[in-house]
Amino acid sequence: MEINEIFVTRSSMPPYEDYIEAIRPLWDSHWLTNMGDYHQELEKKLKEYLKVPELSLMVNGHMALELAIKAMDFPENAEVITTPFTFISTTHAIIRNNLKPVFCDVKLSDGTIDETKIEDLITRNTVAIIPVHVYGNICNIEKIQQIADKYGLKIIYDAAHAFGEEYREKGIGNYGDASIFSFHATKVFNTIEGGAVTFKDKNLYDKLYFLKNFGICDAESAVEVGTNAKMNEFSAIMGLCNLQYIDHVIQERRIRNNEYRKWLNDILGIRFFHDKPYVKKNYGYFPIIIEKNYPLNRDELYDLLKSHKYFSRKYFYPLTSDQECFNNKYKNIKLENARELSKRMLTLPLYEELQLEMIKNISEIIKNCL
Ligand SMILES: *Cc1c(COP(=O)(O)O)cnc(C)c1O
Numbered sequence: 001m002e003i004n005e006i007f008v009t010r011s012s013m014p015p016y017e018d019y020i021e022a023i024r025p026l027w028d029s030h031w032l033t034n035m036g037d038y039h040q041e042l043e044k045k046l047k048e049y050l051k052v053p054e055l056s057l058m059v060n061g062h063m064a065l066e067l068a069i070k071a072m073d074f075p076e077n078a079e080v081i082t083t084p085f086t087f088i089s090t091t092h093a094i095i096r097n098n099l100k101p102v103f104c105d106v107k108l109s110d111g112t113i114d115e116t117k118i119e120d121l122i123t124r125n126t127v128a129i130i131p132v133h134v135y136g137n138i139c140n141i142e143k144i145q146q147i148a149d150k151y152g153l154k155i156i157y158d159a160a161h162a163f164g165e166e167y168r169e170k171g172i173g174n175y176g177d178a179s180i181f182s183f184h185a186t187k188v189f190n191t192i193e194g195g196a197v198t199f200k201d202k203n204l205y206d207k208l209y210f211l212k213n214f215g216i217c218d219a220e221s222a223v224e225v226g227t228n229a230k231m232n233e234f235s236a237i238m239g240l241c242n243l244q245y246i247d248h249v250i251q252e253r254r255i256r257n258n259e260y261r262k263w264l265n266d267i268l269g270i271r272f273f274h275d276k277p278y279v280k281k282n283y284g285y286f287p288i289i290i291e292k293n294y295p296l297n298r299d300e301l302y303d304l305l306k307s308h309k310y311f312s313r314k315y316f317y318p319l320t321s322d323q324e325c326f327n328n329k330y331k332n333i334k335l336e337n338a339r340e341l342s343k344r345m346l347t348l349p350l351y352e353e354l355q356l357e358m359i360k361n362i363s364e365i366i367k368n369c370l
Helices: 016-023 037-050 061-070 088-095 141-151 203-212 233-243 246-264 298-307 336-344 356-367
Strands: 054-058 079-082 100-103 126-130 154-158 178-182 195-199 216-218 270-272 286-290 345-348
Touching (some): 037 054, 037 195, 037 233, 054 061, 061 088, 061 178, 061 195, 079 088, 088 126, 126 141, 195 203, 233 246, 246 270, 246 286, 298 345, 298 356
Parallel strands (some): 079 100, 126 154, 154 178
Antiparallel strands (some): 054 195, 178 195, 270 286, 286 345
8 A cells, every 4th residue: 555545534543542552351261252341331331322222232343134024034035125325234224134135216406215116115024124224324214104004014224334423312223123333444433343233122232142142042042043243342442432422424525525615616527426404414425416418427526536545435335136156137227316326426534634635635636536
């Protein structure tokens, strides 16, 4: 890695001394994993920070989603309505639970599931909706809940991008039957690798606890066909350290978001998402849409920025439904808006220590093409 290369993100880390001091007790206890003290403490602190009634820590966001789905005990081959404009994990988690993903189109306005197209996809076999708060853009929560209530469906939100976000002054993890968060190194809040499920139903806590620990409930019995999705103590401590700085991190991201908005505001052919009422954002990403009237297409702008050593990312291209592991199975589904966005979106570099000067440079490169 050359020193002057700017990537789309850079992992948040606490001051070195914070972390080293914090892990010292592990050399006394020799308790490194299996729901130790720090695992418990981080669950408690995250529950407070995310303002949710229940939370189960996991080894990563993907396993949080797999196990949130697993915990619902859906019948095999049942259908789950979801979107393809997301990270591949969302789709994999459904299929790895022996369920069928049914892809719904998204809205051009924010990339989230188009709630007006959900009902047409519901069949006798539909059991759940798994919408994604993509880039931290909050789905139409009320409408999705209405549909779920009408047809008796579960809702599990992929809130991997929505750490710390709030809607109508409630933590985003309060909505639906469960939400999952990712604490991967590249996310707004990280535990190196990690994740969590949030939910209201108290019974789910034990169920998820068993599922993430091989289904073991005591020394001699396994009550679930579980897996291993436990967060270790080093990761939990990283989380506790990073949590101390999270408000600062989000504030710095907000400043950088506004800086991009300021410079890119009047550029013909460049569009970005606007804040919505009643939403408290985490400013995790700065995605832009390269419209038809901009002189370069998305791939050309990506290459141009790259030639200046600014590495943006084509989130989310290709659509998950078009990935080669699915052998063209979903190729013919009409997903007009999702395809359009997937072709036009570019996520620009953003992290809490990115110099404002860099944002100006990136914006000028984009502007100078006109
Ligand atoms: C990051 C991410 C995940 C998976 O989280 P990991 O912690 O990397 O396992 C799932 N869904 C979305 C939308 C993500 O961005």
